[in-house]
Amino acid sequence: MMLEIKVLEKVLETALKTGGDFAEIFEEKNYRNSISMLNGKVEDVNSGVRRGIGLRIYHGLESVYAYTNDLSEENLIKTAKQLSAAIDDQQVIEHVKLQEVTYENAHPVTLYPKTFPMEKKVALLKRANDAAMAYDAHIQKAMSFLMDEEQHVAIANSEGRYIQDTRVHTRLGVTVIAEDGDLHETGSCAPGSSKGMEFYEEALPEETGKEAARAAMQMLYADDCPSGTMPVVIENGFGGVIFHEACGHALEAAAVAKGQSVFCGKLGQKIASECVTAVDDGTIPNAWGSENIDDEGNFQQRRVLIENGILKSYMIDRLNGRRMGMESTSSSRRESYKYETTSRMSNTFITEGNDTLEDMIAGISYGLYAKSLGGGSVDPSTGDFNFSVREGYLIKDGKISKPVKGATLIGNGADVLMKIDMVGKNVLRAPGMCGASSGSIPTDVGQPPLRVSAMIVGGKEGGSANE
Amino acid sequence: MNKQLWMDAAKKAGLEQFEIYEQRHTSTSINVYEQKVDSFSISDCDGIAMRGIYQGKMGNCFLEEVDDAQIDDVLDQIKQNASIITAEDKVMILAPAESYPTIQKHKNTLLETENSLKIQKLKELEETVKQMDSRIAQVMTTTYEESVAVRSIVNTKGMDLCDSDSCSIVYVEVLAKDGEDTKSAFDWLYIKDLEALDIPAFAHKLCDKVINKLHADTIESGNYPLLMEKSAMTSLFSALAGLFDGENAFKGISILKDKLNEAIFDAKISVIDDPLMEDGINSASFDDEGTACYTKTVVDKGILKTYLHNSKSAELMQTTSTGNGFKGGYGGPVGISPTNFYIENGTASYEEMIKTMKKGVIVTNLNGLHAGLNPVSTEFSLQSEGFYVEDGVIVKPINLFTISGNFLDMMKHIKMVGNDCKMGMSGVGTPSILFETIAVSGK
Numbered sequence: 001m002m003l004e005i006k007v008l009e010k011v012l013e014t015a016l017k018t019g020g021d022f023a024e025i026f027e028e029k030n031y032r033n034s035i036s037m038l039n040g041k042v043e044d045v046n047s048g049v050r051r052g053i054g055l056r057i058y059h060g061l062e063s064v065y066a067y068t069n070d071l072s073e074e075n076l077i078k079t080a081k082q083l084s085a086a087i088d089d090q091q092v093i094e095h096v097k098l099q100e101v102t103y104e105n106a107h108p109v110t111l112y113p114k115t116f117p118m119e120k121k122v123a124l125l126k127r128a129n130d131a132a133m134a135y136d137a138h139i140q141k142a143m144s145f146l147m148d149e150e151q152h153v154a155i156a157n158s159e160g161r162y163i164q165d166t167r168v169h170t171r172l173g174v175t176v177i178a179e180d181g182d183l184h185e186t187g188s189c190a191p192g193s194s195k196g197m198e199f200y201e202e203a204l205p206e207e208t209g210k211e212a213a214r215a216a217m218q219m220l221y222a223d224d225c226p227s228g229t230m231p232v233v234i235e236n237g238f239g240g241v242i243f244h245e246a247c248g249h250a251l252e253a254a255a256v257a258k259g260q261s262v263f264c265g266k267l268g269q270k271i272a273s274e275c276v277t278a279v280d281d282g283t284i285p286n287a288w289g290s291e292n293i294d295d296e297g298n299f300q301q302r303r304v305l306i307e308n309g310i311l312k313s314y315m316i317d318r319l320n321g322r323r324m325g326m327e328s329t330s331s332s333r334r335e336s337y338k339y340e341t342t343s344r345m346s347n348t349f350i351t352e353g354n355d356t357l358e359d360m361i362a363g364i365s366y367g368l369y370a371k372s373l374g375g376g377s378v379d380p381s382t383g384d385f386n387f388s389v390r391e392g393y394l395i396k397d398g399k400i401s402k403p404v405k406g407a408t409l410i411g412n413g414a415d416v417l418m419k420i421d422m423v424g425k426n427v428l429r430a431p432g433m434c435g436a437s438s439g440s441i442p443t444d445v446g447q448p449p450l451r452v453s454a455m456i457v458g459g460k461e462g463g464s465a466n467e
Numbered sequence: 468m469n470k471q472l473w474m475d476a477a478k479k480a481g482l483e484q485f486e487i488y489e490q491r492h493t494s495t496s497i498n499v500y501e502q503k504v505d506s507f508s509i510s511d512c513d514g515i516a517m518r519g520i521y522q523g524k525m526g527n528c529f530l531e532e533v534d535d536a537q538i539d540d541v542l543d544q545i546k547q548n549a550s551i552i553t554a555e556d557k558v559m560i561l562a563p564a565e566s567y568p569t570i571q572k573h574k575n576t577l578l579e580t581e582n583s584l585k586i587q588k589l590k591e592l593e594e595t596v597k598q599m600d601s602r603i604a605q606v607m608t609t610t611y612e613e614s615v616a617v618r619s620i621v622n623t624k625g626m627d628l629c630d631s632d633s634c635s636i637v638y639v640e641v642l643a644k645d646g647e648d649t650k651s652a653f654d655w656l657y658i659k660d661l662e663a664l665d666i667p668a669f670a671h672k673l674c675d676k677v678i679n680k681l682h683a684d685t686i687e688s689g690n691y692p693l694l695m696e697k698s699a700m701t702s703l704f705s706a707l708a709g710l711f712d713g714e715n716a717f718k719g720i721s722i723l724k725d726k727l728n729e730a731i732f733d734a735k736i737s738v739i740d741d742p743l744m745e746d747g748i749n750s751a752s753f754d755d756e757g758t759a760c761y762t763k764t765v766v767d768k769g770i771l772k773t774y775l776h777n778s779k780s781a782e783l784m785q786t787t788s789t790g791n792g793f794k795g796g797y798g799g800p801v802g803i804s805p806t807n808f809y810i811e812n813g814t815a816s817y818e819e820m821i822k823t824m825k826k827g828v829i830v831t832n833l834n835g836l837h838a839g840l841n842p843v844s845t846e847f848s849l850q851s852e853g854f855y856v857e858d859g860v861i862v863k864p865i866n867l868f869t870i871s872g873n874f875l876d877m878m879k880h881i882k883m884v885g886n887d888c889k890m891g892m893s894g895v896g897t898p899s900i901l902f903e904t905i906a907v908s909g910k
Contacts, residue, residue: 035551038554038718040553041553041554041555042551042552042553042554043552043554043556044527044552044800045526045527045548045549045551045552046527046528046529046548046798046799046800047527047528047529047544047548048516048528048529048530048531048798049529049530049531049532050531050798051530051531051532052512052531061503061505062503062504062505062506062507063505063506063507064506064507064508065506065507065508065509066508066509066510067508067510067512068510068511068512069512069513069514069531069532070511070513071532079509079511082509083509086504086507086582118547118548118551119551122551140719141718141719141720143720177719177720177843184722184843184844185844186841186843186844224871225848227688227869227871227906227907227908227909228688228908228910229909229910258500258605258607259605260605260607260642262649338510338512340506340508374838374839375835375837375838376835376838377834377835377837377838377850379651379834381607381642381649381651382649382650382651384834384850384866384867385850386834386835386838386839386849386850386869387835387838387839388835388838388839388848405846406846406847406848406871407848407871408835408838408839408848408849408850408869408871410850410867410868410869411867412867456867456868456869456908456909456910457908458839458848458849458850458868458869458870458871458908459848459871459906459908460846460848460871460872460873460906461906
């Protein structure tokens with residue numbers, strides 16, 4: 001059960017006694033399960049409940065935050081008093097009357113993971129494990145995990161809004177180690193969704209296991225990637241991490257509001273090549289980064305960030321909206337009640353263009369085809385970013401040649417966005433976990449295949465681009 | 468929560484052994500921005516993890532809201548979780564050690580210091596940094612954080628341990644601009660009292676760090692001698708601490724499997740795990756299983772002397788736990804982590820090492836360690852920042868290049884080890900190290 005409305009009202013009223021002009025409670029009850037398997041044996045099983053509240057008070061542009069998991073009324077009132085002591089002004093709001101906002105769930109779940117039998121979860125893992133191990137005799141280790149969560153949130157604020165949401169996430173991942181003599185290589189695959197366990201009827205565990213093994217075997221005998229600046233073709237799906245790092249983080253109000261982003265003051269201006277249109281859409285049914293409402297209780301939206309190269313919108317939360325004099329775009333997210341919420345991405349992707357993968361590759365005499373990417377990071381204040389290539393191939397004379405491994409791609413966001421010169425057709429999204437000040441949250445990245453005319457490819461092979 | 472009641476009920480429910488781990492965490496964080504308190508936060512959270520052995524398997528469960536009325540449901544869940552496990556590893560809940568070491572630490576007076584004084588100090592710090600140089604465009608964050616963690620372990624084998632630790636840290640992130648060029652940098656300091664914060668010295672060091680980065684150039688791709696400055700070296704070494712994990716080694720998930728008593732690094736390298744370090748950020752007299760902690764040499768002059776163990780990995784390798792059984796968070800299972808973990812100092816100063824380089828690269832910062840580094844094979848390719856050296860002198864800052872290699876190979880080809888080891892924020896420390904060669908990718 002969630003906290004009673006009248007308790008929430010009392011806590012909000014207490015919080016506003018010292019002059020705060022807005023107060024908000026984020027309440028969370030989160031049922032979590034995880035199972036891990038090594039080479040077919042179940043190693044660890046853990047389950048538990050995360051339960052607590054975060055209380056936030058605004059006083060102009062100042063924000064104070066408290067969180068606790070002692071949910072007795074007495075402690076909540078005490079916490080509100082303690083927190084509000086940090087503000088010292090005339091009281092402006094005396095009474096709070098909460099009214100529940102209801103809506104239709106846009107992310108329906110058929111098989112809730114909380115009540116799905118453990119044995120059946122183990123059976124899913126086993127299928128993934130077996131497919132990975134059977135792929136090739138060189139697959140020595142298969143480490144698999146299945147996690148799920150059912151997060152119930154209630155958000156109440158001093159404007160009288162009370163709204164609830166239930167977010168379900170499940171993800172099954174396999175990492176394998178392939179070995180041959182002194183050669184070692186890892187491969188991973190980990191699809192996830194905000195569906196229930198019915199997700200595994202489409203994301204078949206066998207396919208996940210096989211894909212992890214295929215990626216490892218493909219790279220086991222690969223040569224080291226060459227170094228230097230060259231054209232790069234980035235495949236669809238997780239390739240979208242390039243936009244997430246090169247641009248996405250720097251469009252978050254958390255960076256923009258205080259002038260700490262390279263894209264400050266650029267609304268309406270051209271910041272990317274004309275073939276780039278990018279969207280952050282938290283409404284896609286059951287996508288990994290979707291939810292009905294953001295963590296400030298506003299309905300999720302589809303935000304066009306860049307249209308034909310022109311910057312159209314930032315991703316804005318309430319507090320940074322105040323700083324910027326702009327409305328929230330419902331972009332406020334957090335890992336849990338233990339984090340003060342801020343502007344974050346949801347499902348962020350570059351939309352379809354007109355080019356074909358074949359044409360992109362055909363036009364390159366020497367370059368890199370990055371088929372599968374790993375994670376990355378960015379400094380939003382400078383725009384310098386990096387991400388790793390899990391599976392790469394050299395392009396020579398317009399054709400894909402040998403596989404190469406161990407490359408990281410780096411660049412500067414503002415620069416690279418202008419150098420995207422071809423965008424392909426079939427958009428694909430892929431799940432990831434994104435870490436920032438409000439914790440680690442599920443986000444999708446995505447794109448069609450695209451080409452960057454020049455990027456720094458960091459490989460181990462010292463060779464030059466003229467090899 | 469009546470813990471005795473839970474332990475009695477666990478026995479009755481057929482659990483062979485049962486343990487309750489509790490962690491209470493309180494914190495305060497203050498952030499000053501443009502001479503105002505921009506954000507202030509406080510927290511008080513309790514986390515309970517329970518584990519029990521049922522038919523020879525370990526079941527885990529965690530809760531944040533505990534009511535004695537839930538006993539039956541929770542114990543059922545633990546039994547169910549245990550019965551799903553098929554791995555045959557022997558698991559244990561431990562009896563207390565005969566004795567535990569004492570940790571030397573100075574009193575953290577900040578816990579009793581008024582917040583208003585801390586705020587005043589942060590404002591002074593922000594202003595001093597801002598005034599250091601006209602190219603300081605803004606002080607992005609000036610933050611103070613303190614936390615107190617109280618940890619207890621009770622179990623059916625008679626363990627009843629409790630300890631508490633606190634830490635206070637100040638950190639500042641700064642942005643410098645000169646023309647169109649922008650660079651950022653941050654620095655931090657653990658403190659025990661406000662007087663320990665030497666504002667001019669802190670501000671000076673941070674400003675030098677960021678100003679020196681301005682107008683960085685690119686670098687030609689190729690192979691260069693590499694001086695890893697201590698903080699960059701620390702972040703790399705820290706990301707690879709899992710190499711020494713005894714369970715990973717036993718199960719073949721670490722490249723150091725079967726390498727005990729073999730040379731894994733250059734003979735100039737020794738690695739220590741010291742849980743008894745005075746004022747160490749990870750100092751502890753017992754680990755999260757209640758095993759007594761002790762100081763050990765993990766790598767002695769290049770030779771791997773021991774893996775790090777919890778009770779489970781020690782059993783697998785038929786040895787004894789090294790007291791490194793720590794949880795990632797209160798709710799997770801007991802894993803294996805180092806405590807205060809460092810590479811011992813060599814004899815060369817940072818400046819001396821620079822002087823020996825004819826044409827070389829200094830790396831002061833690495834990015835994307837979670838992505839560009841394979842923690843199993845230790846292959847890496849990482850976005851780097853630093854300086855270019857010619858004839859023993861720093862000639863220019865460089866950025867947007869990568870260094871790529873294999874950590875184990877690199878650690879076998881060391882020219883000099885510095886004498887400047889500093890413990891990093893997470894309790895891992897290394898001196899600056901001069902390596903023979905590294906592959907650099909730039910223009």
